[in-house]
Amino acid sequence: MSDKRHYEPDLSTSREEETALASLGQKVPFLDLSASHLELEEELVAMFRRALKTADFIGGSMVDGFEKDFAAFCETNYCVGAGNGTDALRFALIGAGVSPGDIVVTVPNTFIATTEAISQVGATPDFVDVLEATSNMDPEKLGEYLEACCSFDKSGALIHRQKGRRVAAVVPVHLYGQPADMEPILSLAQKYGLLVIEDACQAHGAQYFSTRENGWKKAGSLGKAAAFSFYPGKNLGACGEAGAVVTNDADLAARVAMLRNHGQSRKYHHEMEGYNGRLDAIQAGILRAKLKRLPAWNQQRSELAALYGELLGETPGVRVPFVAPGTRPVWHLYVIGSTRRDALRRHLEDNGVETGLHYPVPLHRQNCYLPMQFGAGSFPVAEKAASHLLSLPMGPSLARRQVERVCSLIRRFMENGRSL
Ligand SMILES: Cc1ncc(COP(=O)(O)O)c(C=O)c1O
Known part of the structure; x- marks a missing residue:
């Protein structure tokens, strides 16, 4: 592991060198998926051979394992x-237990x-806005929504007064790999009788400090x-x-196991109508092999994020990601903010650096949700994020040299106030 205190970034890459690097085809991909697979190739091929022999393609020991x-x-x-x-x-x-007709609050x-x-x-x-610092659900906005829009009916169900529907659950998203501020969200959920289902799709291994339990908890366990x-x-x-x-709920796990498998409790015995939504065995085998590497890969992402922070921290017009106290993100994405986002993105692209936008149009402004009638300005923080945020290359196989090059391009562009 490198010693950050003694690491001296080399920002001396000249404009000519940068152009030369770019013209030599030294592109910086947004994410290089092939490198992690090369590292694991033999293990994965051996697993695939075993799967061909056993022909256990659905269910079986690889899925259970x-x-x-x-x-x-x-x-x-x-x-x-x-x-x-x-x-x-x-x-x-x-x-x-969320049912048709219910409202579920997310971002x-x-x-x-x-x-x-x-x-x-x-x-x-339904939506509540996010915190500008982290782009995660703003617990105060959730509190205001529940206070202002909802009340309990005689049966004790929480009802959205205007929509006349039960508000059943809240889905915080651990965006970019940083846990949402779960404790105030859980407190509100308890007060209002809401289910909390975490969208941890971007947060494998992220941690959140629980003051209730006085310890670090994994995203997904909250x-x-x-x-x-x-x-x-x-x-x-x-x-x-x-x-x-x-x-942690045995009954919920049993229901999900049936739902993903046509509602079966055992073969051809259907407790409910379910879905064909199983994890296939070969994917499970691949994931099992990769899971062993995940802590090291997450650590590499963390070190690259620290390097980005060091090199971009003082850059005018660039906001580096804020790590909320009590969270340990896993840097699924490294997302900076800039008022000159689109020009900066073009500049990086012209120099062979791939970037991403997560996400360019907030959901309430998507065509498919226009019938919900959320006008522009309904969720100003999320709307600002959509026009300011830029995802830089990130992944365990990204080289420090590549991060330095990306940062050097960003600094020159932002410091000169024009495209070089
Ligand atoms: C926040 C979030 N939720 C849900 C999903 C859905 O996952 P999948 O693409 O595996 O269906 C994703 C995946 O991109 C995601 O990033």
Whole structure:
């Protein structure tokens, strides 16, 4: 491990050198997925050969083994594999008791899968704004929403007064790999009788300090249940589609296990109508092999994030990510803010550096949600984030030299106030 105190960044790359690097095809990809697979190639091929021999493609020991390992990693009692993160979130919501007609509160600056899963249950998503510093759910805004819009009916159900529907759950998203501020969210949920389902699809291994329990807790172990995605680009990614629900609740886990498998309690005995939403065995085998590397990969991401912070911290017009006290993010994405975001992005692209936008249009302004009638300005912090935030290259195989090059390009561009 490098000693950061003695690390002296080399910012001396000249403009000519940068141009030469770019023209030599030294591109900086947003995420290099092939490197982590090369590292694991033999192990993965051996696993695939075993799978061909046993022909256990659905269920079996690889799925059971991964579920056991991932539950242990998340410090939860149960993990139930699913076909992808969207399925996992839908199964967690249904399994926890969210019903058609309910309202589920989440944030507008997330991937649409969060709200798709809510709608697929037959529930309706509603939004509260986020904190500018972290882009995660603002607990005060959640409190104001519950106070101003909702009241209990005679049966004790929390009802949205204007919409006349039960508000059943809240889905905080641990965006970019940093846990949302869960303690005030959990307190509000307790006060108002809401289920808390974590969208941990970007936060494999992230930690949150619980003052209630006086200890660090893993993302996914804080609410009633949590959904993870193992989409290939995630910190823990399959070689295809995969996801999982984790929970400490045995009944919820049993319901999710049935939901993902056509509602079966055993073969051809259906307790409910379910879905074809299983984690396939080869993906489970791949994930199991990769899970062993995940702590080291997350550590590499952390070190690269620290380097970005060091090199960009003083750059005019650039805001580096804020790490909220009591959180240990896993840097799924390294996202900076800039009022000159689009010009900066073009400049980086012209110099061979790939970047991303997460997310360019907040959900309440997406065409598919326009019928919900949230006008521009409804969630100003999320809207500002959509126009200011820029995701820089990040991943365990990114070289320090590549981070230095990206930062040097950003500093020159921002300090000169024009494209070089
Ligand atoms: C925040 C969030 N929620 C849900 C999902 C859905 O996961 P999947 O693509 O595996 O269905 C993703 C994946 O991109 C995500 O980033």
